Amino acid sequence: MRRYSAFAIAREAARHHLGWERAWRSPTPKAHYDVIIVGAGGHGLATAYYLGKNHGIRNVAVIEKGWLGGGNTGRNTTIIRSNYLQDPSAAIYEKARSLYETLSQDLNYNIMFSPRGVMMLAQTQHEIRGYQRTAHANALQGVATEFISPRRVKELCPIINIDGPRYPVLGALWQARGGTARHDAVAWGYARACSDMGMDIIQQTEVTGVRREGGRVVGVDTTKGYIGCGKLGIVVAGHSGVMAERAGFRLPIESVALQALVSEPIKPVMDVVVMANTVHGYMSQSDKGEMVIGGGADGFNNYTQRGSFHHVEETVRALVETFPIISRLKMLRWWGGIVDMTGDRSPIISKTPVEGIFVNCGWGTGGFKAIPGSGWAMAELMAKGHSPLAEEFSMTRFREGKFIDESVAAGVAH
Numbered sequence: 001m002r003r004y005s006a007f008a009i010a011r012e013a014a015r016h017h018l019g020w021e022r023a024w025r026s027p028t029p030k031a032h033y034d035v036i037i038v039g040a041g042g043h044g045l046a047t048a049y050y051l052g053k054n055h056g057i058r059n060v061a062v063i064e065k066g067w068l069g070g071g072n073t074g075r076n077t078t079i080i081r082s083n084y085l086q087d088p089s090a091a092i093y094e095k096a097r098s099l100y101e102t103l104s105q106d107l108n109y110n111i112m113f114s115p116r117g118v119m120m121l122a123q124t125q126h127e128i129r130g131y132q133r134t135a136h137a138n139a140l141q142g143v144a145t146e147f148i149s150p151r152r153v154k155e156l157c158p159i160i161n162i163d164g165p166r167y168p169v170l171g172a173l174w175q176a177r178g179g180t181a182r183h184d185a186v187a188w189g190y191a192r193a194c195s196d197m198g199m200d201i202i203q204q205t206e207v208t209g210v211r212r213e214g215g216r217v218v219g220v221d222t223t224k225g226y227i228g229c230g231k232l233g234i235v236v237a238g239h240s241g242v243m244a245e246r247a248g249f250r251l252p253i254e255s256v257a258l259q260a261l262v263s264e265p266i267k268p269v270m271d272v273v274v275m276a277n278t279v280h281g282y283m284s285q286s287d288k289g290e291m292v293i294g295g296g297a298d299g300f301n302n303y304t305q306r307g308s309f310h311h312v313e314e315t316v317r318a319l320v321e322t323f324p325i326i327s328r329l330k331m332l333r334w335w336g337g338i339v340d341m342t343g344d345r346s347p348i349i350s351k352t353p354v355e356g357i358f359v360n361c362g363w364g365t366g367g368f369k370a371i372p373g374s375g376w377a378m379a380e381l382m383a384k385g386h387s388p389l390a391e392e393f394s395m396t397r398f399r400e401g402k403f404i405d406e407s408v409a410a411g412v413a414h
């Protein structure tokens, strides 16, 4: 595949843009692959990419029931940070964040990584202590964060009302190299690189069953027929429980809809990401000028991908206290994605009871930021049977009581 470059743009401009190739092929499935990944979201595509790049495994298919990136990957608010509390989490999220720094160059695809800085507001005494504790933990983990004063918050984000009537801003946990990236571009960039390595991305094809022989996976049934495989990676986020059942085991996962909304585009008013967990809402401004706003999760399990009025009302009401400037903005659209929640709010990257089947799920409300690190670890686990980054995230931790409690860092904020 030809590289994208300034020279390529000039060349194509001169010939009326008739020479661009398709970014990825749409092949007919082969009868057998060494590895099949179910789910062409960011995590599935990143797994395939690092299988090829780091381990030389290229006879790979990624099978997607809809269109690639059409799940949570294309529905999230794109916040990237690594200021988690527990050591295994900080390790994998910081690995991901550091890979994001050079991902555009690695993939030769502009994923628009924007390390504009992320602040998590402390609006109660309890939050001050919690975030100071996280800042200390991050210092020990080698993750660059700091607890900053209300004055510094106001300097970094002048549109914040720090003297809010109910919840004044008392400080913030600040990660200067956190930020955002363009979610579709992350999926598209990985897909293009996978296709370039000879991997098959098979869209509009649902995996409907998993075949086993002697306790080992041998292939999958799909809406385009049976396809054999040596190893199978299940990377389907909100449908993990459904796929696990098809494969013959159970996962400690619940699926709920998480919602987001965007405003009409306006002139630049903020160049950082702000999360206000107490009032519950988070906001950044997209390059188009829309205010991108994250809302809450439904309080009941479901598989819907839509928004609801009461969430919009609650989220906007909460944010208006902290950002009075948005009170007169029109909201343009809102939507939902099906997120996969574990009890300790940490992911599962694991072998399963079925030989040859691996699962990567449980990223819940905050897995976009983890995509490169998660793909790196999952690929290593699938190729070698072991990955230091994934070790603590085995599904056996729920049986053994070795939880990685990130309910505060993950919450429903990102």
Ligand SMILES: Cc1cc2nc3c(=O)[nH]c(=O)nc-3n(C[C@H](O)[C@H](O)[C@H](O)COP(=O)(O)OP(=O)(O)OC[C@H]3O[C@@H](n4cnc5c(N)ncnc54)[C@H](O)[C@@H]3O)c2cc1C
Binding pocket: 038, 039, 040, 041, 042, 043, 044, 063, 064, 065, 066, 067, 068, 069, 070, 071, 072, 073, 074, 075, 076, 077, 078, 079, 080, 205, 206, 207, 208, 235, 236, 237, 238, 239, 243, 258, 259, 260, 294, 335, 336, 337, 338, 339, 361, 363, 364, 365, 366, 367, 368, 369, 370, 414
């Ligand atoms: C509204 C919202 C806001 C969010 N905000 C953030 C944020 O700011 N920062 C952050 O870090 N994270 C955020 N997240 C979470 C993040 O989006 C997810 O954790 C991440 O995108 C999960 O990626 P994935 O590749 O695992 O799943 P997905 O992108 O959902 O991909 C899974 C794919 O599997 C496919 N699939 C399912 N079943 C089958 C089957 N049987 N056969 C074939 N294909 C199948 C689906 O169609 C889907 O495309 C947010 C999520 C939502 C919904």
